[in-house]
Ligand SMILES: Nc1ncnc2c1ncn2[C@@H]1O[C@H](COP(=O)(O)O)[C@@H](OP(=O)(O)O)[C@H]1O
C-alpha cells in the first residue's frame with residue numbers, strides 16, 4: 083500500500099495511462115494480425131481440413147455453386163470418357179461391400195475426382211466437400227472458375243441465393259456406376275454433384291459423360307429438367323440395381339404384384355433420371371426407383387435434390403427424409419418417386435427388418 087501523504091503527480095498518471103494503452107494496443111494488434119493471417123490461410127486450411135478453418139461469417143451464393151457444380155460434373159465427365167476411350171482403366175478393388183461385392187475403383191474415378199474436387203474447392207474454399215474418392219493433397223490441381231454463370235441458369239434463377247458457407251455440405255460422386263463402367267456399359271455412367279444446406283438436399287447435378295447430357299435443379303430455384311406427364315402408380319415399372327440388388331426384386335414383386343416390370347440398371351444417377359423427362363435416347367424410363375441395400379450419400383444426394391426440386395421424393399423405405407450431413411451412408415434403403423402419393427407407397431412396402439429382405 084502507498085504510504086499516506088504521498089501525492090500522485092498528474093504527469094506520472096498520464097505517462098502510466100499511456101504505457102497501459104500501449105500494452106493494450108500491442109496485445110490487440112497481435113490478435114488482429116493473427117486473425118488476418120488465418121483469413122489468408124483460409125484456402126490452404128480449407129483444402130486440407132474442415133471448413134471450420136475458413137472464415138466463420140462467409141456466405142456463398144447457391145446460384146454460383148450451381149454453375150460451378152455443372153462445370154465440375156462436365157469436366158469430371160471429360161476425364162471419365164477419356165479414360166474409358168483409352169481402354170486403360172487401372173481397375174482395382176477398394177474392398178468389399180457388406181454383401182461381398184467388389185467395391186471397384188478405376189483411373190476414371192480418380193482423375194474425375196481430382197478435377198471435380200479442386201474446381202469446387204478452389205471456387206468455394208470455405209465449404210465442406212465430401213467425395214467418394216480419396217483426394218491426394220500432394221497432387222493438387224488449381225482449376226479456376228471464370229465466374230461466368232451459364233445463360234440457362236441465369237434464365238431460370240434470376241437472383242443470387244446466399245447462404246452461410248458453414249451450413250453447406252457438398253457431395254461429389256466422380257463416377258457413378260463404376261461396376262458398369264468396367265463392363266463398358268456406358269449409358270449407366272454419370273458424374274454427380276450435390277449441395278446440401280443444413281443437411282437438406284438443395285442443388286443437384288447429374289451429368290452423362292457419354293451422351294453429354296446434364297440435368298440440374300435447385301429447390302425453390304429452377305431446373306433444366308422436368309417430370310414426365312404421367313406415371314403408372316398401380317402397376318409401376320420399377321428400376322433397381324443390377325449389381326447391388328439384394329432382395330429388391332422380391333420386395334418389389336411382393337408389394338406391387340407379379341405384373342410389375344423390374345428394370346435392372348446401373349448407377350443411382352441413371353435410375354433417378356429414369357423417373358424424369360430426359361431426352362437422352364439411351365435412357366430407360368421407370369415409375370419408381372427402389373434400393374434395399376446400404377448406399378452412400380454421394381450416390382443419392384444429387385438425385386434427391388433434383389427430385390425434391392421437381393416436387394418428387396426420395397426417402398428411406400420407411401419414408402424418412404435423408405440428412406446429408408454426418409455419416410457417409412444410409413441403412414434404411416431407398417424409395418424414389420415423383421407425381422405419386424409417396425407416403426401411400428411407403429405404407430405398401432413391407433418392413434424389411436421384419437421380413438428379412440434387407
Ligand atoms: N450395398 C452397397 N454398398 C456400397 N455401395 C453401394 C451399395 N449399393 C449400391 N452402392 C453404390 O451405389 C451406386 C449405385 O449402385 P447400383 O449401380 O448398384 O444401383 C454405386 O456407386 P458407384 O458406382 O459410385 O460406386 C454403388 O457402388
Ligand SMILES: [Mg+2]
Pocket residue numbers: 255257258259350380381
Ligand atoms: Mg456412385
